[in-house]
Amino acid sequence: MAANKASIGAKTVLPVGHTQKTEDILGITVTKEGDFSSWYQEVVLKSEMIEYYTEISGFFIMRPRSMFIWGVIQKWLTEKIEDMGVQEASFPMFLSEASLKKEKDHVEGFAPELAWVTKAGEKALEVPVAVRPTSEAVMYPYYAKWIRSHRDLPFRLNQWNSVVRWEATQTTPFLRAREFLWQEGHTAHLTEDLAGEEVLHILELYAGVYEKLLAVPVVRGRKTEKEKFAGGYYTTTVEGYIPSNGRGVQGGTSHCLGQNFSKMFDIKVEDPTPKTEENPGHIYVWQNSWGLSTRVIGVMVMIHGDDKGLVLPPRVAQDQVIIIPVGIKKSTTPEEKRRHYDELHSMKTALKKTGIRANYDVREGYTPAWKFNDHELKGVPLRLEYGPKDAAKSVVSYTRRDTGEKGTIAISDLASSVGDLLETIQSDMYTKAESAFLSHRKVITHWNEVVPALDAKNVVLMPFCLAEKCEDKIKDLTSREDTAADGLAEKKAPRMGMKSLCIPFEQPGGIVKGETKCLNPECGEFAEEWCMFGRSY
Known part of the structure; x- marks a missing residue:
């Protein structure tokens, strides 16, 4: 310890x-x-x-500032999935060893990260139980019990909970922790097409969390076979990008599990079509699972933050506006000070009535400059300053956190102008982040350009054959050992090999099936798709 x-x-x-x-x-x-x-x-x-x-x-x-952001995401996403007919549930956090053995391929992907409980008090448990890394093995035995007819489909449950994955590598707040919060949706459908429609619908909701709430652009795509969810049929993903270190980051995944798990757990319904020799009379359901975690908060911080601290998009900021009194001096009388603070309170009330999350900072013993720095550190999108000079002009001064832009707003137009300004800040933050991502997403058609592009903090789109062994080789080829040929340590830091991030739904074009070769110089096979590769978290 x-x-x-x-x-x-x-x-x-x-x-x-x-x-x-x-x-x-x-x-x-x-x-x-x-x-x-x-x-x-x-x-x-x-x-x-x-x-x-x-x-x-x-x-x-996770402190209240983080939990507020997660709460905004939870409220927004819950409203959207409830419209789809998804219902909330809560399953136990422990898995039995027997249930884990039913899904060997799936569990192998999580085996190194499983946390086991072996004792209760001083007494050893007869059968150890694992803390859930995800809930398929907890939930699906009961899906088999509850789903009896095709009329029960689609069957859709979601739960907001924490999971434990005992990471062996270095942990990072939000991005990689041994316990994290997420939502996990698990659904069952009659056909592959119906399951597939939901997969893409959920993926678009995840993209909305990033783009509409967090002002973070993402690429929608499908994972390669090597990177898909263990035991699943296929995985779709939204992928982000961190300009400061050039790394890609998986933002959220929506999986089609196919019939793999329904066959493991015997989740089947009577076939609504007439029974024939070819039709045995029952259908194993098609299943999906989808999850979004508190990783989204870390991605937002990394993309928007600056050397002063957080820069929060207004839609998720706990305080969208902070009002700070200025011009209060030793010579200011108690009555003048009270009247000034009453005006601040009126501004705050007017803003809150329009749905704006406004607060004021009237803490004693702190200078206005100290308060400015404090609220900049905490990422408050808009600062309003109000002093005697402002009062004389019936205006309030403002400073944008994202750009530092300053100006004044007439007090008579305060609520409407502040609301418009917050929406402008939200939009401008997204535009800035999108521009950075686009400028660092390089289409590469010559292998010798790949590593320089990675070293310049880019992700790359390249023709790829989609073979797992080729993907392994690409990672090796783009890695660098920290030892030179003469056995002396290089001055350069070790270089992380790139991995596939996704096969983007939006393809650049130009791949000719049966003619365009995979970009890996040691492959020799034909390319199937453009694939986005990069160094990643």
Whole structure:
């Protein structure tokens, strides 16, 4: 346990000089470009989104600022899936060893990450139980019990819960944790076509979470056979991109499980068509599963944050507007101060009546400049400043968090103007992120351009044969060992090999079946599709 605490301490308390630590300094002490990893850790800690759980390594506490964002996502997505007929449920968090053995191929994908409970108090359990990494094995025995007829289809359940995957690699807040929050939807359908329609509908909802709420662009596509969900039929995905380090990141996945799991768990219905010699009279249902996790928050932070801290899209910000009094001096009388604060309260009330999440900061003992920095660190989209000079002109001054742009708004137009400005900020943040992604998504047709493109922090689209062994080889070819031919260590850092991110639904065009070769120089097979590759989380 001591080692775990030491490793966490190293993450949360970074030395600055000889006398101060980063936790003692209000602002961010490193730049996003200069030390991205340390920058990210500082931002999520100092903005009060995350706290490290020091008792056990790899676990994190999500603070109210993060939970508010997750709550907005949960509310938005729940409304959309309820319109589809999805109902909420809650299943136990433990899996039996027997149920896991039913789905060998699926479980093998999670086996290294399974956490097992072997004791209750001082007594050893007769049969160890695993903490769910996902819930297929928990839920599907009951699908077999509850689904009796084709009239019960489609059968759709979703649950919001936490899962445990005991990561052996280094953990990162939001992106890779040993326990994380997510939603997992599990549905059953009569035909492949009906299942497929839902897969794509859910994928578009996931894209909406990123693009409409978080102002983050994503690429929609299908995973390769190597990267698909273990035991599934096929996997669709939304893929993001982090400009600061050039890495791709899987944003959310919607899987068609086919009939693999229904055959494992005997989930079948009577065939509604007439029985014949070829038709045995029953159909194994077609199943889907789909999940979106708190990883979305980390992606948002990495894309929009800057050297001052968080930059939050207005639609998910807990405080969309912060109003800060200025011009209050020692000579200001108590009556003048009270009247000034009453005006702030009136502004806040007017904004809240229109649905804007507004607050004011009247904390004593802090200068306006200190408050500006504090709320910039926490990513509040819009700051309003109001002092005697503003009052004389019947205006309020504003500063945008995303661009730093300043201006004034007439108090008489405050509610409508602020609402419009927040929507402009949301739109501008998306446009900026989309422009960055597009400029770093390179179409490559010559192998010698691949590694330079990766080193320039790009993801690449290239002709690919889709073979698993070729994918393994591509990862090897784009990796670099940290030892030179003469046995001396290279000065360059080890280079991460690229992996397939997805086969985008929107293809660039230009692949001629039976003519265009896979770009891997050691492959020799014909290309099937353009595939997006990159270094990734």
